[in-house]
Amino acid sequence: MNKTLAFIGCGKMAQAIIGGMIQSGIVDRKRIIASARTEETRQLVKKTFNIKIEGDNKQVAKNADILFLAVKPDVHKEVIDEIKDYVKKDVIVITIAAGITLSYLESGFHNEVRAIRVMPNTPSLVREGMSVIAPNRYVTTDELDLVVKLCETFGQAEVMNEGLMDAIPAISGSSPAYVYMFIEALADGAVKQGIPRDQAYKLGAQAVLGAAKMVLETGKHPGELKDQVCTPGGATIEAVLTLEKEGLRSAVLSAMDVCTEKAKALANN
Numbered sequence: 417m418n419k420t421l422a423f424i425g426c427g428k429m430a431q432a433i434i435g436g437m438i439q440s441g442i443v444d445r446k447r448i449i450a451s452a453r454t455e456e457t458r459q460l461v462k463k464t465f466n467i468k469i470e471g472d473n474k475q476v477a478k479n480a481d482i483l484f485l486a487v488k489p490d491v492h493k494e495v496i497d498e499i500k501d502y503v504k505k506d507v508i509v510i511t512i513a514a515g516i517t518l519s520y521l522e523s524g525f526h527n528e529v530r531a532i533r534v535m536p537n538t539p540s541l542v543r544e545g546m547s548v549i550a551p552n553r554y555v556t557t558d559e560l561d562l563v564v565k566l567c568e569t570f571g572q573a574e575v576m577n578e579g580l581m582d583a584i585p586a587i588s589g590s591s592p593a594y595v596y597m598f599i600e601a602l603a604d605g606a607v608k609q610g611i612p613r614d615q616a617y618k619l620g621a622q623a624v625l626g627a628a629k630m631v632l633e634t635g636k637h638p639g640e641l642k643d644q645v646c647t648p649g650g651a652t653i654e655a656v657l658t659l660e661k662e663g664l665r666s667a668v669l670s671a672m673d674v675c676t677e678k679a680k681a682l683a684n685n
């Protein structure tokens with residue numbers, strides 16, 4: 417990787433990506449530069465990752481071969497206006513923001529800018545991220561391959577049509593938050609039964625990790641895997657009945673609907 421990777425904005429998501437990339441050993445930290453608004457974040461990022469970070473967005477944009485816009489959606493306009501005249505002609509601009517479209521980037525920079533939407537998630541920090549990638553028509557196959565490989569340094573990557581991108585936060589970008597809530601709830605339930613809290617988090621998290629691996633590695637339908645746990649006349653089916661009565665599935669679907677609507681609206685704030 418002989419490209420300069422630049423991040424405008426270095427908050428929680430950018431830090432997760434940078435952490436995963438460096439941990440992979442594939443991306444040299446010397447190739448990563450970033451900017452953040454406050455001195456507090458700049459010091460934290462410098463201390464944590466030992467990368468070059470500064471307050472001047474233009475300086476960072478100027479040196480970028482691949483430029484990640486990692487600010488919130490409502491800060492994109494101000495940042496793009498600030499840097500658009502400073503980027504290299506063939507820079508690849510990636511937004512990781514929910515709701516920011518490829519046409520938004522094309523109008524902000526210039527009509528033929530190489531633009532990519534990537535929706536990542538925070539497990540990127542431990543190289544178990546999921547990145548969904550949608551390029552515009554000016555991104556070449558080789559450039560897309562490079563970005564896919566880059567995203568694979570911190571997890572899995574899938575290329576999709578832009579038309580699906582607004583639906584990705586709910587299933588992938590935001591969903592770790594729901595899973596953490598589920599793990600917290602599992603731990604609370606265990607603590608209620610007398611299990612020490614630190615062990616309860618380990619048991620709950622490992623169950624989620626193991627179940628996720630079963631879905632990914634056996635290729636079996638989640639319903640079949642659930643059925644294997646439910647011993648006839650046993651304890652699990654009682655828990656399953658209660659979760660159905662309490663509306664676990666419909667709660668998840670409703671949450672994903674509101675998440676998707678909000679993600680679509682974010683760019684207009």
Ligand SMILES: NC(=O)C1=CN([C@@H]2O[C@H](COP(=O)(O)OP(=O)(O)OC[C@H]3O[C@@H](n4cnc5c(N)ncnc54)[C@H](OP(=O)(O)O)[C@@H]3O)[C@@H](O)[C@H]2O)C=CC1
Binds near residue numbers: 451457473589590
């Ligand atoms: N968090 C997540 O799980 C995910 C987030 N995303 C997307 O990532 C983006 C960032 O989210 P997140 O990391 O959570 O948010 P944060 O608030 O943690 O990070 C935003 C960063 O932007 C910086 N910033 C703000 N204004 C400017 C500016 N004018 N110039 C340069 N930097 C600026 C902030 O600097 P400072 O820290 O100094 O204030 C901060 O580092 C969003 O667009 C979000 O949609 C996508 C997928 C998942």
Ligand SMILES: O=C(O)[C@@H]1CCC=N1
Binds near residue numbers: 514585
């Ligand atoms: O909450 C948000 O808007 C961002 C997008 C996906 C995860 N975090």
